Amino acid sequence: MNRTAAAQPHEFIDTTTPVASVTNLSIRFPTLDGTAELRAVDDVSFDIRHGETFGIIGESGSGKSTIGRVLAGLLAPSDGTVQFDGTDRATLSRRKWRSFRRAFQMIFQDPSAALNPRMTILDSLLEPMRFMGGMDSAEMRSRALDALERVGLRRDLALRYPHELSGGQKQRVNIARILPLSPKLVVCDEVVAALDVSIRGEILNLFVELQRDLGLAYAFIAHDIAIVAQISDRIAVTYLGKFMELGLTDDVIDRPLHPYTIALMSAEPQPLPAHLRNRTRLRLEGDIPSPLDPPGGCRFHTRCPWATEICRTEAPEWRELRPDHYTACHHTTPDGLPPLPDRTGEKGAA
């Protein structure tokens, strides 16, 4: 559970090329009537390094899950490029891509929906191996049962159907399924959100263990900053399809540069570590604006207590303010945000 354990990339893994490299990614969906476009993701760039856990946090509608689907190859960019382990999907034939993409897997929020209700657990476990080739059925079966044990489940669950398992067990099965594929990057989209609080810790531990043993990288997507901070090496904060801030976890948590990051941490209901208490708390008013018609200038200006004229008119630049710590805000400095001016006091900042 501690992040320094996960921070060390696996010794056998090439760390020179990022496992996923996203450049100027935009994703747009046409609305049903075709008259408008929803900009789910707008001009986002980042790299995920081999063996690291890259946390992505944001409210619902922030585009974090869309980014996850792009990283798992389920969605093609509308604009920009995504390189999977240095390779652009467009350069691969359909057949090559089908075998190439096995290294990029996804675990979903709803563990039940990710399993075909008509297939036994064993069949679900065997499915990914059927596309790999070079294994007879006895070998596939034994690897499937090994994987089941590896994630801490009894082998005899293999003949059950998904509805006979608990949510936590199903999520373990989902994890076990991808193990024989030796994934390099696993997108974890709200993987514990649907689980009982008592089971979340165990599942998170399992993720950490697997990373330590197999050297895989995670794109860990959640709305819960405490969970993301616990497991991630770096954190990206999303808002309305854009990155607000990106940096090493400790740096972002201890010295946030963006007002939205501060607001997210203030909204955290769970007890935070001591050093986080008694500091600027910021309560946001209003809802996240519609991604169909995002505000001009800085996306966050409609809810930001620091906002001034420039924020309404000009989009802030994505800058590296501290080493490996990026943000997009007109007002922030490498030492953080200036104290709030009085005029915004009534907006809810203290």
Add this chain to the structure above:
Amino acid sequence: MNDMSPPADASATAPTTPPRVDRPGLPLRILHWMIDDPIAAIALLVLLVIFICALFADQIAPYDPTLQDYAAMLNPPSAMHLLGTDDLGRDVFSRLIHGASASVYAAVLAVTVATVLGVPVGLIAGYTGGWIDQIISRLLDTFLSFPAIVLAIAVTGVLGIGLTNAMLSVGIVFAPQLARLVRARALVLKQELYVEASQCFGASSGWILMRHVLPNAIQPVLVQMTLLMAVGLLAEASLSFLGLGMQPPDPSWGSMIARAYVYAQIAPAQMYAPGIAILITALAFNTVGESLREALDPTSRT
């Protein structure tokens, strides 16, 4: 379920017991099912009897179904003629037995044709989407906008009169219903997370269609198929009644009703035997279909 409830994830900590290798054998599972669902078992038995009648009509029927006896026309049931005789003095019971083979053949043929045509078309339309779906859907709408029996008559007109051609055309008329049903299911199912997971594993579209979409779409199709069996029986009756299906003197349940209709004023009882036979068979198909639907759904298993 009990062994794993209270600490919801308890089994996670208890590894290795040797895996239970087999599920109970098929005969045992059928026995369980019959005990669980006796009405469906009876319905299945009824269908079995009808199929046996259809297959061994020559051995079971006491008389030649086309043998006319002008001395005994429109006779009521008697020891000699269990269900009486018709307007030409033919034994109704024998005609009923022989009619079963025509009717069952007709219904099975129609539904088979409908399934073979409709299911793949629906799968492709729903799963592919886009302009392919648009074109297929408009074509299906066109077919569905015609009254079924009128369309069947038109198709029979093109193919030629006769039971087989009539039921082929009924199958073609039924196909859009199944295609629509499957399309609607495929549209929903292709968005399921297990389909996306399968894509991540590198599955081809064919694999996803056959292993994920079809098995999960088939449930309403099976129910619809059994319903269509019943409608097919009635369609055979209608087309034979209109003279497009079974040709005299060979019997089918539909043509028997058609014949009885002419004499409804004099001998209304003539309609009972084929009418009740159609009713019971249709009902049995429906009941078995409903039970099949439940049996195929693993979430309803205990």
